[in-house]
Amino acid sequence: MTSNNDKPTAIMKATLQRMPLYYNYLIDRAKDGDIYASSTSIAQSLRLTPIQVRKDLACVSQNSGKPRMGFEIITLLKDIEIILGYNNVDNAVLVGVGRLGRALLSYSGFNGYGLNIVAGFDIDEDLIGIKINGKPIMPIYKFSQLVKSLNINIGIITVSSGAAQSVCNLMVSAGIKAIWNFAPIHINIPNNVILKNENLAASLASLSKELADTF
Amino acid sequence: MTSNNDKPTAIMKATLQRMPLYYNYLIDRAKDGDIYASSTSIAQSLRLTPIQVRKDLACVSQNSGKPRMGFEIITLLKDIEIILGYNNVDNAVLVGVGRLGRALLSYSGFNGYGLNIVAGFDIDEDLIGIKINGKPIMPIYKFSQLVKSLNINIGIITVSSGAAQSVCNLMVSAGIKAIWNFAPIHINIPNNVILKNENLAASLASLSKELADTF
């Protein structure tokens, strides 16, 4: 028997990644007035297997399902919210207020997931001072100061590829601990900083490939 | 011995997903003037293990590495391009020319991955007729016609959540075979259509969670 006493049940990465899927779906069911959802019905809609659904839900919810009824939707929703940490608000800053940066700044959907972009930074003088979705755009030279004073540890990079590494360096030196990078380029970063690359083009390309493989 | 004669070597999903990472990194190395890259050096930069790197590369490239030298970078790049299908151009259409939709339309990075967004569609009269990055914005009622005449089978949904399902239905009826959905909502779709949900908020939230777990 392995000694798994420390961490009650470290939730699998794969399971965790499916949670937003369950969440959106269950919100939908709740809106339709449903009280219970069976693993079978969930699986069918989300293209998973009922077994997998039950296993996933067992990981995140103390609440057990009732035979012939399924799982209580409202309870599941609350449990998923807790698991995903949608309740602990976390602040982030964004550098590069171009087309993508502006879209992200203007998006309020992050709030629902306990995330808040507090400000945008850019080198373009024309952008300084304006507000997007209530969030101020500030000159890049004020970056370190603001990050340190607000104790922010998440940074979003939406500058052009050429500037990404230097912006990254700036973030690291300012004490940022996790970086979400949209520039499609390799970035060097110290080991104690978390880097998540979001390559939208590759994501679309993989969809295209899947399509080609299917038909 | 299992009979794996049919498919030479079906590349693992996980391996495939790491390819853009390798690609960007190797582009970088090539720019620096490097000719060879060893699994050790690649692994160190990308935070993988050398063994994994060698296995991944063996999957996608016939070319074997040289002891004490590593892998020839230019060959690897070509092979990855083939594997990811960066060479077969594929057309897509986008519905919802809001802030996110405009960002995607104006992004030229998709071309590099063999993807081309040919047009945007919206219900907002003010947007009709303008061009973004050379791409026309057309009224939604012309959607089916254009999709069918150009035989397009990839659709991108960047409308508000409330409109996503109806836009999806429109796409399916027009013959779209793969959908990339940015609206954070559950969508019902026939089984013969591929659906890929891109939940940016959830992606950022998972970064935030990883951060919380690490420190």
Added chain:
DNA sequence: TTGCAATCGATAAACAAATATCGATATGAC
């Protein structure tokens, strides 16, 4: 030329995740 060290590829082991099996249980029909 000879040996050292870095690197490779192949095979095996360990780990993670998805799926299958099966007995238990609660609901609704009769």
Added chain:
DNA sequence: GTCATATCGATATTTGTTTATCGATTGCAA
């Protein structure tokens, strides 16, 4: 009430993915 059935949870099996081991190869330096 009793039965049939949909559903659950636990355990076992299969499949997929990562990591470890090890002998072989090659370039470089003595």
